[in-house]
Amino acid sequence: MAALFYILAAISVISALTVVGARNPVNSVIALVVCFLSIAGHYVLLNAQFLAMVHVIVYTGAIMVLFLFVIMLLNLNKPGGPRKSLAMRLAAAVAGGLLFLTLAAAVRQGVAITPAAGFDPGVGLVRHVGQVLFTEFLLPFEVSSVLFLSAIVGVVMLAKKDKDEAPDPHITGPERARRTA
Template identity: 45%
Template sequence: MEQIIFFIVASIAVASAVSFVFAKNPMYAILSLIVTMFSIAALYIILNAQFLGIVQIIVYAGAIMVLFLYILMMLNLSKEDESKKQNLMKFIGVFSAGLLLIGILGAYRGFTFQPVAVDVRADIGLTKNLGRLLFNEYVLPFELASILILAGIVSAVLIGKKDL
């Protein structure tokens, strides 16, 4: 039963990713990307990585995709803007995609498959274990990262503050 659910969710992820690539309307492309992100989060949860699944939903599907939608609505793209693209930019895009394809094929050519024995335990991806590890062994780096984030927030507020 778990494999059937996995394949259904994986096929939804692949279908929505293909829909994202071939969508003509940017709004439909962003919405299909949101479906892809939710599907990937479901795959993480099926694979017993609950923390990654929740982070995927909160960070990617929640925050970043909403930001993309907001920017897309602010830009108000239309078909008239599409015709203004120069042929040089299209050529550069095709050329860089070709270089990427050559790089991937070169990396794949040197790849040899060797099966690795994996220790499968049921409690690997649980948030309880991650929290125990973060707040016991790595509490100092965790707190230093939080102080760094707080300093960044205070700096952004001070830079953005208008002089009164």
């Protein structure tokens, strides 16, 4: 078990570094899929098979397909991308330095290691997750479903194109200006 944990941890770290360091966005998305799959492997090692499958279906399946569509629609593979200004580079360097200082201070403070709690074999199984979700966390579950529904309605309304708003491509010149006014 320990060897498998270290193998999955190495895969997670290497693929996460590849996500950040890849120049091609498609390669970055593929490395992120590998990272998500290795994290799902960690969930299986923690006896949370349901969480692992949901992670694979939602993140590796749906979210990565969405990322690939966005990359393809925005055509981010163009070789001559936008140049970053000096102010943006300076802001990025300052933010990175502040993050490094925060991490260094956290490491210097030390980590308090607490003993592990008792092992519950029911944690992570579908029955236990469903029972907790529909008893203890029913209100947050319902609120999140309403939030997702409103997000879906908002996306549909934004993406919907009215036929009246679209200009006719065959009408040009002063006729188009008169019709749009």
